[in-house]
Amino acid sequence: MQTRNIFYKLPAIIIIAIMIICTAGIIVAFNYHKIFETDAIKVTSNTNNTQNDTTGGKKTVASLNTFDGINSTSNESHSTTSNTSSGENPDPTVSERTSVHTSHQYSPDFVPGSTFSQDDSENGKTRYVYDSTRIDADGDGAADDVLLVGENNDTSAPFGHQTHNLAVVVRDGVTGKFAAFLLPEDFGVMLPRFNIGSFTAAKKNEIMVSVETGGSGGIVLYALMAYENKKVVSVVSQEELNKGLALKVVCLPGFEMKIIDKNTGVNSIVNFHDGAAVPLYIDSGVYNKAGVFLKDQSYVDDEVMDDLFVSLDPADDDGDGTQELHGKQRISFIAHANTVAWAESVWSLKGGRLRLVSEKIEAYNP
Structure with missing residues (x-):
């Protein structure tokens, strides 16, 4: 009889045990969710942006903006990242470029050599900051972050x-949102950088990008x-900016x-009677030893x-x-290697x- 009573009570005991286990599980899950949410807010709180949640309150979220397939957030967490080569030794390229090619201070939030955060499912490649500065780019009185970002095709170089797939990016100083202009895919491969200057109107901050081929x-x-x-726009077509003088020899x-x-x-007349190229012209059948021209104009x-620019340097010549x-x-x-002349234009x-x-x-005089 005693054994029979225990048998009837057994399902109730099992049910109570299950209830205790479920209750404990809910408590653990709740605490885990609470910890995870707190950590997430800490990670994204530097953006100082908020949005309404479904309950009418506000929560902190990362500043995310999509442009031309690039999803980008500021990378304050990488702001002190030093650039390293594949051997983990500091690469001097960034500091060298600072002294040689730029006259601006880098943005403290986007130091060249650091990664530019993104979530690009189609591309899947990391973008890096190649140049940056903090200026009032649109004249609204707030300092904006101007960046030049892109991919790195060879991490051993x-x-x-x-560089590859470069883009000019601006983080607005008021809204914190990003805007960008994606440069052509084949727009140079080496030492991307920019200068800030007034090219169309006095006291206007415009961005002149240069990339070596x-x-x-x-x-x-x-x-x-x-x-x-709130948009990054082209001031003049890249074709017109890069074509230079139309020259004929x-x-x-x-x-x-x-x-x-x-x-x-x-x-201009270029005379190379005594130049080192004379043997080249004779061997190529362009001239004979007497200086007679042996080819035609189509050759x-x-x-x-008559290459594109090797340099295009800004200067305020008239003080306006x-x-x-x-x-x-x-x-x-x-x-x-056989340079015969230089053409300079303003x-x-x-x-x-x-x-x-x-x-x-002017004739080239080595």
């Missing part, structure tokens, strides 16, 4: 020597951007060449490399508060177009 011609590609109406008898600007007619046109652009182009014949920017201010073409 020195930092900044194998890494080729034997020493060519540098440029883009001129501005931050307006005409070979003359007696080991001479005439370099002509096809648009303005400005020209010359094919063999001339806006900067002109001083360009330099290399003219080579048959091979890049440009101003009016109404979204480049206007030629002056030019000169």
